[in-house]
Amino acid sequence: MKALFLICLFVMTTSVFAQETRGAMSWTADNGNGTYTNPLFYDEFSDPDIIRVGDDFYLAGTTMHATPGLVILHSKDLVNWKFMSYCFDRFNMGDEFKLENGKEAYGQGIWAPCIRYHDGKFYVFSNINGHGLQVFIAENPAGPWQHINVGGSIYDLSVLFDDDGKIYAVYKYNEVHLIEMKPDFTGFVEGSERVIIPAGNAMGEGHHFYKINGKYYIISANYAPVGRMQCARADRPEGPYETVTISAKETMGTRRVHSVNNVGLGSPVPEDGFDFKVSGDDGNYFSAVPLHQGGIVNLPNGEWWGISMTDFRAVGRTVCLSPVTWVDGWPYFGLPGNLGRTPRTWFKPNVESVSLPHAPYVRSDNFDNDKLLPIWQWNHEPVDKKWALKNGKLRLQTMPARSFLWAKNTLTQRCIGPVSTATVELDASRLRDGDVAGLGLLNMPYAWLGVVCTGKAKDLVMKVQQGNKTISLQRQMEVNDPAYKGTVYLRIAVDLDADLAQFYYSLNGSEYEKAGEKVLLPYQLKTFQGSRYSLFAYNEKEREGGYACFDNFVVDEPMANRTSNLPIGKVISLCNLSNGTYAWANPHGMLHSAGKGSREYQNGGCFFKVHDRGKGRIALEAMNGTGFLTVVGAGLSADVRMMEKESDASLFLWQDMLRGQCMLLSLSTNRYIGIDPVTGEPYGADWTGCCPDRKDGTVFTWTVIDSDGIVKKTEESETY
Structure with a gap:
């Protein structure tokens, strides 16, 4: 009887998956036939760390300067994931997180989290550049999360709650350090820090620390010269450790097509007129970043699986799922006979729970609810009194900013691949002199299409930072013209495998015209993120202005339905x-x-x-x-x-x-x-x-x- 039920459920699952309409679907790795296809997400999810608690899996990931921050996802089968919570809403740590007084935190913020479960509580450990180690604690992964600012310079860490009650952390790049944490997480045990793996021993960063069958394992990402995953093993937490490579060369057939060479971590925000140095692709492994920086997790039936990330062009970094094969006590990503390489398509993990194929987020938003959907994140911290959900629309009041990258209250969500379009209605009737509002791509270089208000005249304008292009579409809209209702329809279509985007506009919501030429979307290390759809409103004349109203933000993914593939x-x-x-x-x-x-x-x-x-x-x-x-x-x-x-x-x-x-x-x-x-x-x-x-x-x-x-x-x- 149970077998018959499972067969019927499988048929129903496949049927439901196949009957989804193209426009309504969002990417899910689940193929609906007992297999999955990497990546798990076709949008950015960096620095994944994973745990299992009973029959439930939890995944934590980096969110950098975006808020709310530190995302937690939940799954029953490692393939289908749903949003669970963010660990915090605001940094509350200074001007750089608010885009104030000429300060910013692009590519900084919070990153490389470690999620753990111990004695009935969930813990997330992560670093904020310039502010040290942060700990978030909750009894329920849906929150609320208690926050402890530990400080110090502990980064890229992983934590192990050992059997003897001690709490260890391993951290740092190349030269791996071990330190013992105090049980109340107010600091570290004095004199406990030591180097356990010297520099030059093939270990890297983004550590994942485990105790398995009495032995201690550290999995790290090494970038010398092109990226691979290393594993160290010892009988004691302090070592000595031996190491092997457990994953190498696996790019999923993906290469980084374009990247910016002169905009990176620590560099100033590129202002308009900046000369971006964009590299092309030479087709070798140096133009791709193989699977790296991830952890492993076991199933109740004894199977082991690996989670790691790779660079998917303009998407940014995203997550892949790998079967793990143990050989001579080492957890190799890959299959027997093909260790170190991960199949793009493989059989789903053997779990008791049957999950229908589903995406982790709802991406389209009509703004009719009393809060934003979880897919949305602000670029830095928002000014709460300057935005609202009102009358079924998102209202953004304009504030002074010298350019798009300095605009406060820019609302973003990650572009999703392989191809997608985002369309939004913009009511620009309440914009004032100097106001700019529209739909943009947050990247460096950025691009946007929107309405610019000069005096009483409103022009539809496209701005492309690369080449410093400002394109008037000669669609002047007079406030006093009774034929103009104040609403324009803006659209971006992206091909994230080609690093390209095309903007469109419509004055009636049905007939769209191209705006300008295709825009290049190179990856860069200043934001350290992939391209993001962005709703924005600011005043370029450095004063308070009016407001813009956005409605019916719709994301369409024409390649999400892969049943015919x-x-x-x-x-x-x-x-x-x-x-x-x-x-x-x-x-x-x-x-x-x-x-x-x-x-x-x-x-x-x-x-x-x-x-x-x-x-x-x-x-x-x-x-x-x-x-x-x-x-x-x-x-x-x-x-x-x-x-x-x-x-x-x-x-x-x-x-x-x-x-x-x-x-x-x-x-x-x-x-x-x-x-x-x-x-x-x-x-x-x-x-x-x-x-x-x-x-x-x-x-x-x-x-x-x-x-x-x-x-x-x-x-x-x-x-x-």
Whole structure:
């Protein structure tokens, strides 16, 4: 009876997931078929730390200068997460957190949290630059949270409540220190600090400290030279420690396309006219940041899983989930036979609870409630008396600011990828001389589209900080014109995989026109965040002004519904992204390459039917009658051959790389089908993963073929 219930629930879950409309969906890693696809979130979530309490999982992440701060998420299955709480609403620590007196805290604030549970209470430990260690304590992770300012210079720390009652913290970059904390968290035990891992021993930052089966483990992120995850192990907290690499080179096929080289931590806020030095991409690992800075957690059934982050272009840093394989007492991220590499798509953790696919946040907001949705964060601390939710609208009163980056009460939420649009209604009728209000992208360089009030005239203007461009759209709107109702409709469409955005506007809410050219969204280390949608209002003439009213903020994610990304029952071709050749089922039994115009392509030898074998598993049958793709042997002899009869070695897990791209993970070798693009040797199933540029021979573009051998147009999401 229980099995029947679970089957019915799985069918219902899949059906509900499949019937969601494209516009209403938000990215979730859950594929609805028993698998998930990384990243867990397609928006920024930095420095993740995770714990399990009973059957519940809790995830804490960095929020930098944004408020409210220190986010806590909750999950029952490690894949589907929901917002739980923020640890605080305000910093209350000085002018830099308020954008006052020429001070700011971009990229500073609070970061690299450690979440722990001990003796009935939840603890979050985190550093605020210039203010030291902060501790937040709650009996319920939904809050309220008690705050203790410990101070000192303890950063990138992790805390361990040991069995003997002592509380240890490990911290610092490269040279790892151990210190004992006082039980009341008012400070540290005098004389307890010591160096436990000297500099140059492959450890890095963002430590995660555990005691497992009587041994002490420290997991850290090392950036020398390109980023990897290290693990140290000892019999005592003070060491001596031995170390190994537990994850390396895993970028999920993602590379940092554009970044700003001359705007970083500690640098001044770039003013208008600043010459941004933006680098391009050279396609190697130095242009990508592999999985790093994360922790591990166990399930009640004994499984172990890893949480870590990687850089997803203009998104910023986001979270990936990795199966953990223990070998010789070391927790490697990855699978048996492919240690250190994480599949992009894998089977969900084996937990008792069944969770319907869902996103962690509601992103669209009509401002009809008496409080903002949790997805919203202010850029620095807000001035509470200068904003309100009134009559179903968000009202922002303008305050003096010399530019967008210095505007107070800018309300933000993270841009979500791969592509999305944000649309908002702006009532600008109450703006006064010198006021500016609109929809922007908080980044350095920034960009915005809005209404500028000069005297009684209101112009629709676009401002792009890179190149210091101010573009009048020549849509002057006179206050006294009875035809003008004061409302304009503003829209931003972002392609975060390409680091690009396009602005639009409408005067009637239905017909939109482009505003300016596409805007580049490079990543930089001054805000240390990805791009953010922003609602703003300020006065550029350095005085108090009127106010702007925003309504119906709507986020649309056209690529969130991925149910068609696994072409079950379809006949497809597989074109290798590395050299443009097609996978060809050789009648002699091997899988080779062939050109599109070749005889092999024309006779169907490059066409494969995708058979569903449940939970994301597939079998590929060649349409020229040679049989099923099957892996024979292992290691260097892991050949991919055509076998008449299907077997367990014919099972592959489809790796959705989005935009019509995929990889094929052999469930025999836990490695990928690939070919050397230079030598053109037959395909093998011994490739550990793909490079950031996806052109090493493991990534395919797939295309649906109809019964007459004609290529059907694969549905691709419009970016703009």
